[in-house]
Amino acid sequence: GGDDDSGSADTKICEVTDVGGVDDKGFNASAWAGAQRAAADFGADPKVLESQAETDYEVNLNSFIDEGCDLIVTVGFLLGDATANAANANPESKFTIVDFAYDPPIENVKGLVFNTDEAAFLAGYVAAGTTATGTVGTFGGINIPPVTIFMDGFVRGVRYYNAQKGTDVQVLGWDPDTQEGSFTNNFESLDDGRAFAQSLIDEGADIVMPVAGPVGLGSAQLASELDGIYIVGVDVDGFEADPNNASIYLTSVLKRIDNAVYAAADEALNGTFTNDLYVGTLENEGVGLAPYHDLADMVPSDLQSEVESLRDDIISGAVSVSG
């Protein structure tokens, strides 16, 4: 096994990535960011093992268990089974898994899930209120729930806007009812990011939400070369994550995986660890809408305030995002 003595004395926060790798600019990355921040604040050292293939999950988990990590962070549904097995085999270790929930819950695993559609709903509403062409678009990486939940929320947000304002803003690239739409089928090719955004723009979209990790950077790049084209970022605030093209991010659908992981680490290292499912919502700011930054004056102030109240309505349940 992979046990080496270096620093097994002090506390460790350990992440096992899925096959996307730690530099996926997506959930592996934000989980890692949270782990690192927590490690810094609580004087632990952060460790990560990248999984190259399915077969690696079990091994990576085991080597962390051997290292006696205080919290093992696993990322994504692919690690669902492996994490469950490891947790059951090692009741004394603590785990937390991103984007996954067990039912019934496992004693020593904390699931971290996010109602991303709540935030995406708001983004859709903003986009619908801001578009000049009356058409907005979105595309995804792979047709899987953690991706399509963004697209569902986005489209429903637009529809809600149309319903409110009697407008007819079109959304290209996703149909929540048939669950079919436009997908790059990868989370790597920035060139696809360009191409898919371009084809949406060709059809008149002027605001695009790419839900495909780094692929979106390609779309942002394209947008920054054209004028009047804006991007809605996902997961993290594109304005900060992608400084080159900061100016074209209308807003971003925040999915604060980092905060959730940080919180879990906090619990684990300070003896308050529970296996209660963590659900990121607008309410607990596990998900949210990023500020408009440079484009603030592009979003009419009354639209801004409508978004604020819409947020409260969603939190209060007055408006349902799963429309």
Added chain:
Amino acid sequence: MGHVTTVTATATTDREIRTPAEVRRAKILAIVYLLLAALTLWAFGIGSEGDATFVISRPGDTFEVGNIVVPAAGLAYVVSAILAFLGARQWLRGFGSRTNLVLAIGLGLFALSFLAWAAAGTSFSLVGMFQEAIKRAVPITFGAISGVLCERTGIINIGIEGMLLGGAFTGAIVGSTLGAAAGMVAAALVGGVLALVLAILTVKYRVDQIIAGVVINIFVLGLTSFYTSQILVENQQLNDAPIMRAFEIPLLGDIPFIGPVLFDQNIFVYAMYLLVAATTYGLFQTRWGLRTRAVGEKPRAADTVGINVFSMKYWNVILGGLVAGFGGAYFTIGSVGRFDENMTAGRGFIGLAAMIFGRWHPVGALSAALVFGFADSLQVKLGILETPIPSEFLAMAPYLVTIVVVAGLVGRSRPPSDYTAYVKE
């Protein structure tokens, strides 16, 4: 005796005879036409209503041109009729030397009808799609031309994929640090170095050419992935190259449809046009070309007239590497400025297919690459026209087209070279 031997000239006679293989192939092709006709009729014709609106100009073009509106069903009926006719004619007489041309036209019509069906009831931008097709053809063309240069001197270059990837990687890093121009040069150079390795392995050590190429692919993939995770992840500033913007060529750019599609592109596209022209002229009009082809076709013959076979092979392969490396820079400097593991995703191999499809001729290679580019941009486009086809299948399109093309045509195309390692005692 002059006259005696001229009698011997060719053992042919007036009696026109086709090989059984030819006949079989012709019939198969005919059946393909008929199947396409049936498919068009059944899938795109019957029961599909609504007009498809093809947008062929962009807002802001110098000359705005009206949209083309076609009834999907109507078009399908016409196309399937034509295809059926082609099939019948193919079965009865065949098209002789024009077979491929006709096939291309037939497939084009089929694609058109397919589009009309997909876009029925909505509108979509042909300009956009063709523009995208050209962009996507760029790395494929560079790969294919690289292949042509190598194979014309008798070296199979399976390593194109690796050279593209190496170029992309280098372009990103050098571009980020020393600027785009330096990035493109460096990318080309890296391609050249990889090609040199290929040349040494195959020419000097007589390693099986295909193995050598595959080695280069695996090696570059491993190396770039290793350094990406090892260096680029922590040092994003090394992976943030400037990007070549598209610029419109005066006048040409104003031609309706053609203009925006062909002449409002970035430097790589224009470089592609130049490259194709240059290699075509070079291969068939210059001394270098004659010698290159001689070395490929019959190395010993070239050797006996004092041509240095080895250095010809070395230089042409290296040249091919430079081309592939530069083409690789398209992925980063020419498109998104950022390198990602295995971002070439098989384009190098599609380039090889394009080379074969294009019969080892630069212009042929370009046309073939455009077909793939089209298939590629088509799948992007179809995603947003809610077609019932799952996106995973759309994503297969370029690869399927490649297989169909190679299977359909390589059988009949004769490689221009003797690929066996040249031995000199």
Added chain:
Amino acid sequence: MSDRPDLPETPPEQPGMSSFFKDLTGAGSQINWRANVLVPALAILSALIAGGIIIAFGDLDTLKLWGSDPGQAASDTLNRLGDSYVALFEGAVGGLGPISETLTRAAPLILAGLAVAIGFQAGLFNIGANGQMLIGGMFALVVGFQFDLPTVIHIPLAIIAALIGGAIWGGIPGFLRAKTGAHEVITTIMLNFIALRLVDYLLTVEFFQLEGRNDPVSKSVLDSARYPKLIDFINARYRVHLGIIIAILAAWFIWWLLYRSTIGFEFRAVGANPDGARYAGMNVVWLIVAVMAVAGAMAGLAGGDQVVGTLGRATPGFVGVIGFDAIALALLGRSHPFGVVAAGLLFGGLAAGGQNMQASTDVGIDIVQVIQALIIVFIAAPALIKAIYRVKADTEAAQVSQGWAT
């Protein structure tokens, strides 16, 4: 007749190890240790050295240090390399756990390696092992979760399914090559991509998906179809399973097929000289399809090993890059089934060790890929090795390709 050298008094060959060595040495009368043992060994050594250099360059801080304090930099680099390779070694053979891990990873590698080696033996270059693994795996998967049968029937059934799936996916390029001359190098690679997408799609289909979830994760294989673990009674974590035994049996079978059966004779004849094969009345067209189908079947078995052996389910791209490592492996094993087994164990060790290296040092796991590529470079060009180490070995470079069109 007088001046004709006498034949050696050796009795006619008995099948078995001696003849295995004969095969291993081509047709030479005595064992060619230099060509088949020494050169590969040196190739591996060289690859490790070159890999070390690459690792060194992967560490910017130390690289910077060279400017200021070369001595320190040197020792840092050496330590880093030392740690890395020690970790690599321990992770591969440092105890029962690592060995179990090595064997677990060796099984699919060996099977996929056979898939490539068979191709080489018949002059075909099968780069499609990955796709064939995926399809074979999916076939085994369906059998694995769909039917509820006693183990003694269920496992063999899953194996057969895997063989069939792989054979189909391998047979297609074979057929295309034989009938249209489409070169297998291109078609197999394209079929890899297609298989990848196909699996992505299938995993979104109700029938395959885990009940109650719509992630692209398949239903789990029933226990009755899972390969039993071999030494989990010692430690539940030792996951080496039946797969490795199946792999070795498969290697033996392929050896028998190639060197003891008429079919193998035909395979090898087609590979060595297609014209000669036609002249000898062999059905070259059928043979090419058959070769690719058999190769595909082996790859399919490798995919099955992953699904009903190691993983128990299918997810997008569940075979990783095993199918590509298999190429290096087949070359290293000189396309001989038993050579493939040896090479498979080595690469299994590299994979397990690389895992451990990543865990205990900061050296990324991709380096294993690089080292494997380097191994092929040196293997593919024995002349290179001979030049470097001044070995006198009459090894000629492996030859597989037969140009483009047939």
Added chain:
Amino acid sequence: MELELRGITKRFPGVLANDNVNLTIRSGEILCLLGENGAGKSTLMNIMYGLYSASEGEILVNGEVVHFDGPGDAIAAGIGMVHQHFMLVPVFTVAENVVLGVEPTKGPGGILDISEARRDVTEISSQYNLEVDPDAIIEDLPVGLQQRVEIIKVLFRDAEILVFDEPTAVLTPQEVEEFFSIIRNLKADGKGIIFITHKLKEVLEIADRIAVLRRGAVVGEADPSTATEKTLAEMMVGRPVVLTVDKGPAQPGEVVLEVRDLDVLNVHDHLAVNQVSFDVRKGEIVGIAGVQGNGQTELVEALTGLRESVGGTVRISGQDFTNASPRQIHKASVAHVPEDRQRSGLVLKFTLTENFVLDSYYDEPFSHGIKMNWNRSRQEAERLIEEFDVRTPSSEVMASNLSGGNQQKVIVAREFGRDVELVIASQPTRGVDVGSIEFIHDRIVEERDNGSAVLIVSSELDEVMALSDRILVMFAGRIVAEKRPEETTNAELGLYMAGSTSEA
């Protein structure tokens, strides 16, 4: 000019191809180089032409030691060579081939001046009356014309010393005469000429001096005025040789092979065999004569199932075997000695044992079901090696390690080793030394006398004359004449081979 080879030695893996050879050639003379296959003639010439580098020894031009790094240097030194196997690029035009390597160019960047090239070609061809169309594509030209292109090529590089390596092997007697007058012109023009051949008559007709090579060494020079075919042959082989085959008269029985109106296409889809009909009877040897490339290859391939015919029928012992598979034909007990042993007759990477069962492995006793019986195969191999005197250390060495002649013996042994009703042998003794030729010829006659029908295809007129009971001449895909050897002459057959049709 004077060119001297001094102490030239050349080693190949396992072969001493040239052994301390000394040779001199001067302007205005014709030197004939004689030697059996593999004696080292081509190797020596290739060294002189800078293609191979000598292991030892040196080359002197006009007394100066020169060093050739490649043909370029040799050409520069005024040496030209017409190779045994033509060195032309098949898909190029005549003009392109002639100027290749010394292309006339116009403007910058080496742009080809092809019209200039055309002019040069026409000039030379008119000067030495070697008419040929500068724009013809080489692969469409018959060998005779291809040879002219080679000669023009050499003259275009104004060579002083011209080497011809077995130029007459592919020519009809008439073409040979034509060729001789050409080189006589060249000689008169002050060129020095080295002329390589196996054919003793030709040597005596044309040579000023004769040098004989054996096993790589010069075994002596001969004076054409005094030498006879017999003495030359003995110098070549190193022992007395019988130059004729002794065989009794044939007793033809019933028809075994019956070919009617056969049409076969060649690789370029041209009709290579055109309405060919003939019979071969039990107990007779039928020889097909003809210049290479007149359809013999395609004919044999069609008869043995290696090429689809597009018209006509083939019957063997009464049954229809038109377009049957090689396997079916093999099962009909037909022996086939293929034209190109290395390409199709053998698998060079296989052991002799494997090669001996190459076409019968699929059946008892060599296999049972799909299980090979290697012990049995090996015994068979050793039997055949014994019986056919194949020179090899053991049955387990690779075929590639055998000499050409011994490789041929392996094939003959495999095909004649079982009892067959029909023997089809093309070029049975190509590249085989005189000793082996005798042996193989005797075996062929023996097969006939054992009651097989035998079909021989050979471009060696002498061989056809010596072996056949009936001779068919093939020209341009047709059978243009049928003769009995005793009622015809080389000269007459040569006429038919050159296309003048039979009025008999």
